[in-house]
Amino acid sequence: MALRSWVSTANDGETDFPIQNLPYGVFRTEMQDRIGVAIGDQILDLRACCERGLFSELTQEVVDACRQDSLNALMALGPGSWSMLRRSITTLLDETQAASMRSVIEGLLTPRRDAEMRLPARIGDYTDFYASFHHATRVGKLFRPDNPLMPNYKWVPIGYHGRASSIVVSGQKVQRPLGQSRSSDLDPVFGHSKSLDYELEVGAFVGPGNSLGKRIPIAEAEDHIFGLCLLNDWSARDIQSWEYQPLGPFLAKSFATTISPWVVTMEALAAYRAEAPARPDGDPAPLEYLQQPAASLGTIEVTLEVYLQSSRMRDESTAPMLLSRSNLRDLYWSIAQLVTHHASNGCNLRPGDLIATGTISGPEEGSEGCLLEMKHRAEPLRLPGGEVRSFLADGDKVIFRGFCEKPGLPRLGFGECTGTITSADQDC
Numbered sequence: 001m002a003l004r005s006w007v008s009t010a011n012d013g014e015t016d017f018p019i020q021n022l023p024y025g026v027f028r029t030e031m032q033d034r035i036g037v038a039i040g041d042q043i044l045d046l047r048a049c050c051e052r053g054l055f056s057e058l059t060q061e062v063v064d065a066c067r068q069d070s071l072n073a074l075m076a077l078g079p080g081s082w083s084m085l086r087r088s089i090t091t092l093l094d095e096t097q098a099a100s101m102r103s104v105i106e107g108l109l110t111p112r113r114d115a116e117m118r119l120p121a122r123i124g125d126y127t128d129f130y131a132s133f134h135h136a137t138r139v140g141k142l143f144r145p146d147n148p149l150m151p152n153y154k155w156v157p158i159g160y161h162g163r164a165s166s167i168v169v170s171g172q173k174v175q176r177p178l179g180q181s182r183s184s185d186l187d188p189v190f191g192h193s194k195s196l197d198y199e200l201e202v203g204a205f206v207g208p209g210n211s212l213g214k215r216i217p218i219a220e221a222e223d224h225i226f227g228l229c230l231l232n233d234w235s236a237r238d239i240q241s242w243e244y245q246p247l248g249p250f251l252a253k254s255f256a257t258t259i260s261p262w263v264v265t266m267e268a269l270a271a272y273r274a275e276a277p278a279r280p281d282g283d284p285a286p287l288e289y290l291q292q293p294a295a296s297l298g299t300i301e302v303t304l305e306v307y308l309q310s311s312r313m314r315d316e317s318t319a320p321m322l323l324s325r326s327n328l329r330d331l332y333w334s335i336a337q338l339v340t341h342h343a344s345n346g347c348n349l350r351p352g353d354l355i356a357t358g359t360i361s362g363p364e365e366g367s368e369g370c371l372l373e374m375k376h377r378a379e380p381l382r383l384p385g386g387e388v389r390s391f392l393a394d395g396d397k398v399i400f401r402g403f404c405e406k407p408g409l410p411r412l413g414f415g416e417c418t419g420t421i422t423s424a425d426q427d428c
Contacts, residue, residue, distance in 0.1 A: 002410065004095045006102050009040030016403065016413025019093055022086060023262040024071055027115040033069035038262055039093050042109040049108060055088055071121045071263065075226040076351035078208045086267060117261035119169050121205060121352035126167060127342060128233055128356040129159040133332035135361035138373045154283050157333045157341045163254035167354065170260050170417045176394060176424045177255040179239035192424035193236035196392040199359040200306050200369035200400060202328055203231035203259055204335050209349035216343040219293050221336035224349065227263040230400045230417035231356050237372055237391065260417035268412060272404040273297040274329050289344060290337050302328035304360055304402045310387055311395025318384050320399055326360050326367040394423045
């Protein structure tokens with residue numbers, strides 16, 4: 001029989017957060033940041049659970065981690081401790097829980113609508129990859145029609161080190177950046193970006209990690225992934241095209257990256273695993289250190305959606321418009337391969353580090369992970385009221401949603417990852 005919770009909103013079939021999910025986040029209450037777990041439309045306060053003695057069966061290090069104001073300590077403990085805590089939380093929220101205990105636990109719940117969500121971890125380092133073959137090919141064709149992919153793409157996961165200090169949580173406004181750009185043969189100018197874009201990505205939070213000089217074998221890579229979130233790596237395309245050679249993205253990316261507040265654990269996602277798509281005929285096999293074990297299904301089915309709502313649409317009470325739909329399974333390089341490659345030179349990954357997939361796109365029209373890719377379409381993007389977009393306008397709100405579905409299993413979601421563009425002269 002499928003698990004059900006005594007928190008009724010966790011059983012409605014529409015929520016992102018049934019009892020099978022139980023994602024972690026950090027929320028602010030009584031002027032304190034606390035770790036919480038989403039269940040239906042509520043948040044279970046883990047520090048309060050510790051104070052009421054509800055985790056007495058757990059080890060002291062797990063209890064201490066639950067009392068913190070970020071997830072870093074819990075991320076550091078590894079899969080055994082994560083599973084132990086998950087079982088305890090499931091027991092507290094299961095519908096078979098005794099009525100006398102329910103009244104105690106109910107007092108430790110906070111409605112999600114009343115919570116101020118914070119970044120889930122102290123993010124020491126942030127790395128962004130370029131792992132979608134379809135995205136790389138479609139964008140490459142805009143600049144190199146006859147040779148869209150660089151020679152190394154099918155051999156090595158491509159990535160760059162991003163800026164952790166400008167990562168913000170969903171709901172925070174994003175200021176249009178200033179920077180240098182150049183058009184045609186004119187001299188470069190400094191001003192606000194006129195080609196602001198979103199990038200649909202998934203972020204992976206590092207768990208225990210590795211010490212400096214040690215590698216992470218591919219068979220152990222997922223033991224070092226605490227969970228996944230949605231991620232929008234905003235991009236100023238005009239600034240990017242002028243500055244990125246020869247060293248790659250810089251100011252065009254570092255002004256803001258938005259993540260969803262809830263981290264969905266790998267254990268929750270295990271039931272939604274899928275076989276990774278076969279590489280096209282003629283593509284090289286990954287080098288030995290990147291070859292995943294035969295028993296591994298390789299990827300996870302996560303449907304990813306992008307919505308846009310302009311300022312005018314909000315004024316007219318028009319619902320956000322669906323722009324595209326893709327899937328995490330469409331990556332050329334799996335998240336496990338990204339982790340292993342990142343540590344293959346002995347680079348030390350630490351609890352709370354964030355690794356992003358890069359823009360996730362599918363092969364067909366309607367699965368583009370950014371506006372830049374839509375330039376291949378015959379018609380421009382038109383919003384319901386007749387507005388036209390090639391890039392984002394001030395006041396535009398971008399919404400990412402992600403969820404897992406499988407016959408016989410409940411729907412698991414990630415919540416939303418949202419950001420609204422403000423002008424360069426307007427404070428966030």
